[in-house]
Amino acid sequence: ADAAATLRVGVLQFGTVNWELDVMQAHQLAQKRGLNLKVVPLASGDASTVALQGGAVDVIVSDWIWVTRQRAEGMAYSFAPYSNAVGSVMVKADSGIRSVADLRGKSIGINGGPYDKTWLLLRAYASKKFGMDINSAARPVFAAPPLLNELALSGQVDAALNVWHFDARLEANGQRPLIKLPEILAGLGVDRPIPLVGWVFREDWANQNRDTLERFLAASQEAKALMAKSDAEWERLKPLMRTEDNATFVALRNGYRNGIPTCEYADAQANVASVFRILAETGGDRLVGKSRSLSEGTFWNGFKLPTCPKN
Amino acid sequence: MNTLSVHIAAKRYPNGSCAIQGLAFDARPGEFVAIVGPSGAGKTTLLKIISGLDTDFDGAVQTGSDARIGFMFQEPRLMPWLTVAQNLALVDPTATGQRLTDALERVGLKDCAALFPKQLSGGMQRRVAMLRAFLMAPQLLLMDEPFQSLDAPTAGQLREQLLTLWQDSKPTVLFVTHNLQEALSLADRVLFLTPGPSHIALDFAVELARPRALDSEAVQRMAQELLQAHPDLLRGTLGTHA
Amino acid sequence: MNTLSVHIAAKRYPNGSCAIQGLAFDARPGEFVAIVGPSGAGKTTLLKIISGLDTDFDGAVQTGSDARIGFMFQEPRLMPWLTVAQNLALVDPTATGQRLTDALERVGLKDCAALFPKQLSGGMQRRVAMLRAFLMAPQLLLMDEPFQSLDAPTAGQLREQLLTLWQDSKPTVLFVTHNLQEALSLADRVLFLTPGPSHIALDFAVELARPRALDSEAVQRMAQELLQAHPDLLRGTLGTHA
Amino acid sequence: MPEELSPQAASPLAAGSERWARLWPLLLLLLLWHVVALQAHSRTLPTPLAVLDALWSALASGELLFHLGKTLLRVALSFCLAMLLGVGLGILMGRYRRWDRALDSLLILGLNIPALVTTILCYIWFGLSESAAILAVVINKIPMVAINLREGARAVDANLLEVAQVYRLSYSERFFKVYLPQLYPYLFSSARNGLALIWKIVLVVELLGRSDGVGFQIGSFFHFFDITSILAYSLAFAAVIFLLEALLLRPLENRLNRWRL
């Protein structure tokens, strides 16, 4: 690939991904790798999938369920880990809900729809741990993430299961996590963090522009490293984050840092595969389409994190 | 029906044109008054004011406040989406069955009950409109050139029906016509209007015995005498041209 | 203008009612033909067929295919959103300025150029409609009861204007009227239609010297003779009632 | 003008040919779609058969009927409310100048507030409830109906109202026999546009905060770009509308328009 390669990334204007891209741009992390980075701001999560499929951008951020589902339908997208952070179940700090079992009869707000992966994992968890079909025992309601946060804050839902950065805002507003994803995963027999969201691109495009993509991913890693240790960097990012108070800011920063995947466990792929199986069982066709197991090539073979030290 | 008392100081339309100025007359209950005047004089305007449709004028009109009014407009004004029968029933809900058939037969429309106005000829529409004005036995009957657009024999027969109705239920009748002989043969009294902003040029009592035929000697003679006495009476609107 | 040749075997409306059956006549170029018939006979239908507005009939009508037609409908049918001047200019774009003023003055509407139809009285609207039919010097002039709704002097003056126009540009005229004397005083020939599905009851050539006044001895005598010779000629629609 | 519209009662034979005349453009479209889809061979343009298949399995699973039922209920309820209030408002404003002046600005404002905004606000203030959803839809739709009917009320023939007045018709007769028939064209266009629009707004409202209904389903399908299912659900609704048109709206309109000749 030539030095002046251009890469178009579709991101939410004020989304968390844009923070990282901002760091990349501020420190010329892409330029210095001979990469011309073009950020295409979009207004909604769905807009980014539309943009990717319409060929308007090369890379977006999504999850591997989406990728596997598309692959099953014959659209070869691939995935490179971007973050491990996914949501928690949040309740009011003074709420009487102490465990998942207490959700019985309570209304629980879920972001997006009934096929949200955290929700499905929670369902599997509740059924395994408490023998409870939470889908009918609790009252799930579905709403767009920002709306859901408002409903949680005004007490119109008893518990909320939202994306992590919305959870962070809830936490800053006096809510506490009832259960976090690692705990759910552990309950399901997966006791190590797994990557959940990642950079998504067309596989054939990636193979043709391997060099460009690798440079981009390297730049991304460098930006993450910077964000992991530098508080000053976050101060610079503050306006972009639009935090209304310091507590939120801190919650967001910590949340982001916690989600940074630094290494990959040897059994990560196997763990992802087993999580996928759980999801397939709980979510059914509607979630995973025709694929019963994680599609070969979902994780792009051109990118590997360093292997984690055995603990 | 009380005495009808009309006093119109002035009637101006919003665009400034003045249709009536200083027009006043009374009509006894049950009186048959014909109104004759050139085209554009203000006859229709006068009827609209008397019927209460137009209240935007200087002056006062007294009818019995709850007088039943039958108004045969200058155009048929039937509801186009209602059949003949429905148009009549709208005004008089009792106009169904035999009563309706009889009424329609009287005006020569016995097969037309189920037709829509668009399926009638111009004259047929006018006959329906006339029936509409007659049916509910009005106390005040306003007719704006009712027999135009009808052939002579039909018009003659309808004139007789009008007289029968009038003699039966004695409504006060205001009858606009351009036909002097028609006015003289029907009315107790004829009001001649001036052109322009109109007022009453002549209030003429028709002192002829009834029944009077339209083309009778007596009526024709009276018409001629009238025109000789007042040569300007039927001055048209085209002025000096003739 | 070619010879007008009308041959209508039958005209049925979609609801099955038959308006005309076996009606045929020719009219020489420049001939003035009056049509007299009871209300609902089919006169308007006939004019619509001749004008080409109604093509759904059995038979054939020949006019010069590109003949300019002036049609004065039974109702005024002015475009309500156009002023008097605009209504006229729509049909004849040269009707502006002095020509328009003169024309309006001739029918007694010289101040009305800028008024909308709703601001005119019924008779005034008819006069505009008449002007519209006259203005572009038609080769075929169809008039459906043109002088109804006008006072006698105005109607008389307009009749003279019609005759002037006719003598100047010699259009073929078909003139529907309910007034026998009017027909006799104006036309070269009078077609009397039967009621019901109408056809021609009598094709009467008026052999009187012109000019003939409406109320002249000669016209009145001819009318009386005609009615004596054919007592059923003006049979109305109300049949036996009279 | 032999081509002109003449809604006379059609003979049974004509009715058959009419149905055919209505059907073939649809079939043509279907064929075209099929050919193009086969050519394109893209997941974003499924063949009609694939859509039919999806429709069938959604129907068989009962899922379609459940969600469609929910949506139809919402559409029906909102439609009735919005039409009733919108028609009333429109007539009031078209007839009385004072009301027109007073409410005009509010109408324009209501017309131009995005559905997203009203929906969110309704959900926030009244909770994620069924009535909040209905309210959001109704608020969105009323101004549209009112705008349309206002024009209709303004165009009503004053001459015929005079007849009604002089013959002292009761209010109900005046409204139903003199006023309303002149508004039918406006009512029909409002009803047709209204149904379509309300269905679209209901979709948004369901997408944003309901746990059932076609909009909710389409949201999930959209997430995975399941165009086939999206089309299947959309067509299911369209089919309901087709039925409504053929069994109710078109016959009614023909009946009410008989007098036009």
Add this chain to the structure above:
Amino acid sequence: MPEELSPQAASPLAAGSERWARLWPLLLLLLLWHVVALQAHSRTLPTPLAVLDALWSALASGELLFHLGKTLLRVALSFCLAMLLGVGLGILMGRYRRWDRALDSLLILGLNIPALVTTILCYIWFGLSESAAILAVVINKIPMVAINLREGARAVDANLLEVAQVYRLSYSERFFKVYLPQLYPYLFSSARNGLALIWKIVLVVELLGRSDGVGFQIGSFFHFFDITSILAYSLAFAAVIFLLEALLLRPLENRLNRWRL
């Protein structure tokens, strides 16, 4: 009927009082909003002053004008296209029975396909481009205009068309002087509803695949539940419509309706 609408040329004085009559309901609404917002004291119901403040700073930063400009351009373009095609189609279908039969089903189908679906498909098939966005909007709007105009064309007075025919008016005169004036009420309601609807569809289209415009901004604000800014942007658009109403639509309508008395 002294209350009845009579759109005569108003005197300057009357114009002043008319403006006032139009304004006070808005002011009342504003006041009510202010009081309720103060009472509620919630982030989801900002006071009008807060919204004004947001409006002002968005204006000062130039952001508002940029995005509003983009949106207005899209709205204007789509509006013109949709009206032109929709009016043509509607008249064709209202006037000729054959066309009506042939296109009716397609019209109903087009009317009931969700905006979301057409938008996604346009974006996918034609790329995330400006023209795809406009196309999506136009496709969404055409059926609505056509439905409305079809009713109008059906209700056209056949008597007046006969006059036009017998006097051999040219096609353009027949259309502009005989046909169109009878369609004005339908055109005005289509224009008003159309503007509002197109603006709403443009919002969706921008939300789904543009990087500028009010819809894009509102999407971002929604992300942070910034109701204040959402309202500010919505009101900015409403203000444009108010201007358009006062300077163009209302005067035009009054002018064209002069003949109604």
